[in-house]
Amino acid sequence: MPDLSDKKALVTGAAGGIGRAIAERLQACGADVAAADHPSALQNASFNPDRTIPGDLTDTDYADSLPQRAVDMLGSLDILVNNAGVMRRGNITQASDEDFDVSVKVNIEAPFRLCRSAIPLMESNGGAIVNIASCWGIHPGPDHPLYIMSKAALASLTQCLGRDHAHQGIRVNAVCPNEVDTAMLRTGFAIRGLEVDTAIDNLNASVPLGRIAEPADIADVVAFLASDESRYMCGALLEVNGGKPVA
Ligand SMILES: NC(=O)c1ccc[n+]([C@@H]2O[C@H](COP(=O)([O-])OP(=O)(O)OC[C@H]3O[C@@H](n4cnc5c(N)ncnc54)[C@H](O)[C@@H]3O)[C@@H](O)[C@H]2O)c1
Numbered sequence: 001m002p003d004l005s006d007k008k009a010l011v012t013g014a015a016g017g018i019g020r021a022i023a024e025r026l027q028a029c030g031a032d033v034a035a036a037d038h039p040s041a042l043q044n045a046s047f048n049p050d051r052t053i054p055g056d057l058t059d060t061d062y063a064d065s066l067p068q069r070a071v072d073m074l075g076s077l078d079i080l081v082n083n084a085g086v087m088r089r090g091n092i093t094q095a096s097d098e099d100f101d102v103s104v105k106v107n108i109e110a111p112f113r114l115c116r117s118a119i120p121l122m123e124s125n126g127g128a129i130v131n132i133a134s135c136w137g138i139h140p141g142p143d144h145p146l147y148i149m150s151k152a153a154l155a156s157l158t159q160c161l162g163r164d165h166a167h168q169g170i171r172v173n174a175v176c177p178n179e180v181d182t183a184m185l186r187t188g189f190a191i192r193g194l195e196v197d198t199a200i201d202n203l204n205a206s207v208p209l210g211r212i213a214e215p216a217d218i219a220d221v222v223a224f225l226a227s228d229e230s231r232y233m234c235g236a237l238l239e240v241n242g243g244k245p246v247a
Contacts (some may be wrong), residue, residue, distance in 0.1 A: 008070070012114065042054050079127065137151025176240065
């Protein structure tokens, strides 16, 4: 297990499927974790209230201030995980202005604001930033242009910052999952009127490893990228896909 003793971490979307697994994994590795998410989402999760920073990432003041608030709470900041994300479905003719705005604000603008605020706070001791992008952002799949372009932008931001801030000892990398068994995936099946467990079984059969990812499969890779075990990695986009290419 990577050693994150004495490390201070901020995780966005920490009450969601993957976010909660990341927060738990970083804690299990010894990190002190501040959990950020919507107030209602955090209420339903079992985080220590002293370690939550509730808010909406579309609020630019909240996004800008999160890293400093994490420092105020934890004493310093070594790890930032930009995990919060939204998936707006449908082809471009089905996309509303609101779909566009939310996709850009949550999936691109919030990570931009958090990285911009976090990097000066990490400068003196170095740090690790892990962005949760998607393999769809690298290999576009069908009928999700807003989601895919936003994750492509996050992947590109990761590569740029990985290069620009390596000299400060700040490593910026991304995890790019394929399908993960969370509410984000399951609600998509429900919206399409599919029986969710049957749809998951069908999806499992499409993966060479025999199953779609569990959140813990992603969290373990995040812990690796957050730790010294990945000390020579900067700007990498790690596909975590069970061997399944984007169809
Ligand atoms: N589930 C998948 O198949 C999959 C695949 C590839 C990438 N991802 C990415 O992994 C990340 C986590 O997704 P998940 O599957 O756990 O989804 P999820 O819906 O379970 O969790 C997303 C979390 O982000 C939070 N969030 C969304 N908008 C927010 C806002 N405006 N302000 C504050 N918090 C906000 C939500 O409250 C939620 O807790 C996302 O970035 C997603 O795009 C997921």
